[in-house]
Amino acid sequence: MLTEFHDALKDPAAYGKRLKEESGRKVVGYFCSYTPEEMIYAAGAHPFRLFGTGDGIHLADAHFQSYCCSLVRGALEGALAGRFDFLDGVVFPHTCDSIQRLSDVWRVNMHGHFHLDVVLPVKLNTESAKTYMTDVLEKFRSDLEIKLGASISEDDLKKAVRTFNDIRGSLKRLYELKSENPGVVSGADLYAVVKASMIMDRDRVVRVLPGVIRELEKRRGTGEGEEGKRLVLAGGICNHPDVYRVIEEAGGVVVWDDLCTGSRYFEGLMEGSGSAIADLAGHYLARPVCPAKHSGLYSRAERLVEIVKEKRAAGVVFFFLKFCDPHAFDYPYLKKALDEAGIPSMVLEVEDRLPSEVQLMTRFETFVHMI
Amino acid sequence: MPQVLLYLLAKVKKLILHLKKQKKMKEIMTVYYMEAKSAGVGGRKVAWITSGGPVEPLIAMDVIPVYPENHGAMIGASKMGVGLCETAESMGYSPDLCSYARSDIACATVNGGPIGGLPRPDMLVCCNNICGTVLKWYEVQARYFDVPLFILDTPFCHVGFAEEAKRYVRKQLDEYINFLEKVCRKKMDHDRMKEVGKLSLEGQRLWQAVLDTTANRPAPMSAFDAFYHLALIVTLRGTPVVVEYYAQLLAKMKDRVVKGIGAVPNEKYRLLWDNIPIWPRTRWLSQKFAAHDACLVADTYTSAWCGTMKYIDENNFFDSMAEAYTRIYLNIGVDEMSRIVVGMVDKYQVDGIVMHSNRSCKPYSLGQYDIQRIVEKERGIPSLMIEADMVDERSFSESQVATRIDAFMEVIKQRKS
Numbered sequence: 001m002l003t004e005f006h007d008a009l010k011d012p013a014a015y016g017k018r019l020k021e022e023s024g025r026k027v028v029g030y031f032c033s034y035t036p037e038e039m040i041y042a043a044g045a046h047p048f049r050l051f052g053t054g055d056g057i058h059l060a061d062a063h064f065q066s067y068c069c070s071l072v073r074g075a076l077e078g079a080l081a082g083r084f085d086f087l088d089g090v091v092f093p094h095t096c097d098s099i100q101r102l103s104d105v106w107r108v109n110m111h112g113h114f115h116l117d118v119v120l121p122v123k124l125n126t127e128s129a130k131t132y133m134t135d136v137l138e139k140f141r142s143d144l145e146i147k148l149g150a151s152i153s154e155d156d157l158k159k160a161v162r163t164f165n166d167i168r169g170s171l172k173r174l175y176e177l178k179s180e181n182p183g184v185v186s187g188a189d190l191y192a193v194v195k196a197s198m199i200m201d202r203d204r205v206v207r208v209l210p211g212v213i214r215e216l217e218k219r220r221g222t223g224e225g226e227e228g229k230r231l232v233l234a235g236g237i238c239n240h241p242d243v244y245r246v247i248e249e250a251g252g253v254v255v256w257d258d259l260c261t262g263s264r265y266f267e268g269l270m271e272g273s274g275s276a277i278a279d280l281a282g283h284y285l286a287r288p289v290c291p292a293k294h295s296g297l298y299s300r301a302e303r304l305v306e307i308v309k310e311k312r313a314a315g316v317v318f319f320f321l322k323f324c325d326p327h328a329f330d331y332p333y334l335k336k337a338l339d340e341a342g343i344p345s346m347v348l349e350v351e352d353r354l355p356s357e358v359q360l361m362t363r364f365e366t367f368v369h370m371i
Numbered sequence: 372m373p374q375v376l377l378y379l380l381a382k383v384k385k386l387i388l389h390l391k392k393q394k395k396m397k398e399i400m401t402v403y404y405m406e407a408k409s410a411g412v413g414g415r416k417v418a419w420i421t422s423g424g425p426v427e428p429l430i431a432m433d434v435i436p437v438y439p440e441n442h443g444a445m446i447g448a449s450k451m452g453v454g455l456c457e458t459a460e461s462m463g464y465s466p467d468l469c470s471y472a473r474s475d476i477a478c479a480t481v482n483g484g485p486i487g488g489l490p491r492p493d494m495l496v497c498c499n500n501i502c503g504t505v506l507k508w509y510e511v512q513a514r515y516f517d518v519p520l521f522i523l524d525t526p527f528c529h530v531g532f533a534e535e536a537k538r539y540v541r542k543q544l545d546e547y548i549n550f551l552e553k554v555c556r557k558k559m560d561h562d563r564m565k566e567v568g569k570l571s572l573e574g575q576r577l578w579q580a581v582l583d584t585t586a587n588r589p590a591p592m593s594a595f596d597a598f599y600h601l602a603l604i605v606t607l608r609g610t611p612v613v614v615e616y617y618a619q620l621l622a623k624m625k626d627r628v629v630k631g632i633g634a635v636p637n638e639k640y641r642l643l644w645d646n647i648p649i650w651p652r653t654r655w656l657s658q659k660f661a662a663h664d665a666c667l668v669a670d671t672y673t674s675a676w677c678g679t680m681k682y683i684d685e686n687n688f689f690d691s692m693a694e695a696y697t698r699i700y701l702n703i704g705v706d707e708m709s710r711i712v713v714g715m716v717d718k719y720q721v722d723g724i725v726m727h728s729n730r731s732c733k734p735y736s737l738g739q740y741d742i743q744r745i746v747e748k749e750r751g752i753p754s755l756m757i758e759a760d761m762v763d764e765r766s767f768s769e770s771q772v773a774t775r776i777d778a779f780m781e782v783i784k785q786r787k788s
Contacts, residue, residue, distance in 0.1 A: 062740060063740050063741060064737055064740070065728055065730075065736060065737065065739075065740075065758075067467065067730050067733075067736075068733070068737055072737075094526065094527055096503050097502055097503045097504065097733040097734045097737070098733055098737060100503075100527055100529075100734065101705065101733065101734065101737035101738045102737075103529060104529060104704045104705040104706070104738050104741075105705065105737075105738055105741055107529070107530075107704070107706070108705060108706055108741050108745075109741070117527075117529045117530075119526040119527055119529070119533070119536065121524055121526070121539070122499055122503070122506060122522070122524045123522045123524040126546070128539055128542040128543055128546065129524065129539075131538075131539070131542075132526075132535060132536070132538070132539035135535035135538070135539070136535060139533065139535060291507065292503055292506075294506055294510070294522060297510055297513055297514055297520070298514075322467065323467050325467075325468060325469070325503070325504055325507065325733065326503065326507060328464070328465040328467065328468050329464070329468060329472075329504070329507035329508070329510075329511065330507070331463055331464075331465070332462055332463035332464060332511075333511070333514060335463055349465075
């Protein structure tokens with residue numbers, strides 16, 4: 001049942017190419033969970049999230065220093081190696097300093113597809129930021145219309161809002177099932193479903209997910225007794241499905257996360273406010289915030305503690321990409337908030353590859369035994 | 372008035388008197404820091420503000436602006452960076468984070484560093500036109516000091532300044548004034564704001580004129596001198612003391628030009644510096660290049676505080692600030708940055724570029740390789756990339772850098788002969 005998701009992730013570019021050939025639709029690559037992918041979908045094109053590569057990075061070394069994160073270096077590597085040649089365009093949302101410069105370097109070096117920046121507000125909790133967010137979305141709409149030679153009607157947008165609400169709602173339901181009965185699906189499988197949902201044909205995803213939910217609902221009660229120590233994974237992007245397996249083998253189980261390839265992506269449904277653009281703006285302003293954006297001084301810590309309590313987790317594993325400044329800056333205050341709430345935590349920092357499995361296992365085992 | 376405050380006031384006065392006999396810059400800066408540290412005594416508020424932030428409204432509201440980045444530079448220059456960075460690391464901050472932020476965050480908790488810590492802020496003003504790091508840094512300090520934080524969000528200008536961004540920033544300037552009025556519990560005097568705006572622009576013009584004098588051969592001052600004289604345009608922009616100081620400095624530089632006095636005694640080679648200085652090593656670098664008869668005549672860093680004058684409307688400073696503060700050097704795309712660098716290569720007739728690949732500063736450093744390539748292609752001049760950090764000396768290898776500078780200067784010399 002989950003083979004389809006795993007297959008898409010095995011070689012995302014091959015999936016994208018095939019989808020393009022078979023559907024005849026244009027494929028638009030994008031970065032970060034802040035790109036309003038709904039707009040790309042509404043324009044009749046296929047939104048395709050780009051991740052870094054775990055493979056050797058060589059070509060990108062001519063453009064980015066070693067202290068740039070592997071997501072940015074790996075993405076540029078993919079582009080320079082021609083792996084993204086099938087894309088009709090690439091969208092860069094404004095998030096962190098590194099993605100910002102990735103856009104510049106990409107624009108200067110990559111040709112053959114269109115290039116769009118969506119310069120979102122950094123501050124999200126003011127009226128003027130809300131107005132600006134709406135303006136930026138309108139601009140993105142007209143930019144896309146020009147670049148794709150398409151028109152995006154209100155009905156197109158409304159359909160997109162419905163589709164992505166359904167996808168996100170289903171992903172959330174899967175997370176809930178996992179959290180209630182960790183045995184129903186492995187962490188690596190769930191990870192594959194969420195991540196593949198950012199790559200695969202969304203019309204397909206929205207149809208398939210309810211079946212996955214039904215299947216997991218059926219499995220409830222069968223995995224009793226296998227439950228490990230309940231953990232929350234917190235950080236930025238997770239490109240390493242093996243982490244889930246090693247955690248499980250070490251006696252833990254990830255029952256929720258605060259990742260942009262996880263709950264930060266699917267939390268916050270778009271409300272029917274009358275206008276689809278207003279719905280979109282509302283979503284991107286109110287969804288769980290990435291540390292590169294600002295919506296209050298304590299919102300991230302409050303949310304993390306709340307997740308742990310609500311999901312009855314025993315501890316938090318911080319999973320950071322090396323050289324990711326926004327997350328590294330938030331770590332001491334998040335850790336303090338957890339300490340004050342009596343929640344144990346550990347931190348794991350990875351570059352493009354995971355540490356050796358033995359090392360990883362020892363660290364997780366030590367943590368699981370401690371809590 | 373409590374005894375301790377009277378004592379403090381007396382001490383400040385005594386120090387000011389003492390300093391009047393000393394060098395001008397040091398005097399101004401010391402008086403400034405003493406004033407800031409005793410601000411509470413005079414009932415004045417203190418605002419911490421980012422180096423690229425609009426300071427003029429603070430000056431107009433009689434608020435004392437304090438610059439954690441300038442503090443970071445002082446910490447670096449006094450070689451106290453490693454210790455403070457290590458303190459921050461023991462607090463959980465990654466050694467990969469900005470060393471200004473690390474040393475300042477650490478300094479706030481231990482009141483250490485070259486001036487015993489910065490005066491406690493009454494408010495924080497964070498403008499993200501220089502980086503996203505300042506947002507995180509100011510969030511940390513807003514939590515630590517529990518004071519109000521104003522964020523001026525200046526959308527990045529990859530290929531231009533969009534209309535909607537202009538409206539957004541302009542609107543936030545009103546919010547900024549509201550914020551100040553609320554914290555200071557008084558109204559903004561808009562006439563005073565106009566005066567401050569005029570003084571700011573005048574200060575910027577003079578600073579640019581000072582920098583322009585290095586187009587002469589020999590250059591009357593070097594980028595290393597500019598790093599020193601820069602402090603005033605950063606910290607006290609919009610006050611008369613800046614105008615006075617740079618007017619004097621300009622006269623001095625013009626005089627040196629007339630007399631043919633160069634910063635480097637036997638200037639043969641002219642270079643351009645890119646990125647924030649390596650503060651703990653400026654003297655060493657200056658001497659190293661001078662030993663090769665090379666003068667770093669200009670840089671992309673110190674000119675950032677006068678680089679957007681073309682967007683400022685002299686008669687409407689306040690409104691035009693929106694554009695001037697959004698389109699600064701670090702808030703634009705690498706292609707536009709390359710054009711500016713090419714312009715400086717021509718203006719200052721340089722033979723090569725020295726680029727500091729600064730681990731601490733991603734907006735300044737990521738993209739440097741492309742700028743290097745573009746400038747080399749367009750002007751055919753060589754460049755040197757030095758891997759280091761602006762404060763944290765652990766990222767500086769003297770022998771390696773020395774070898775690379777020697778090799779680079781060999782190339783420059785061969786090309787010129």
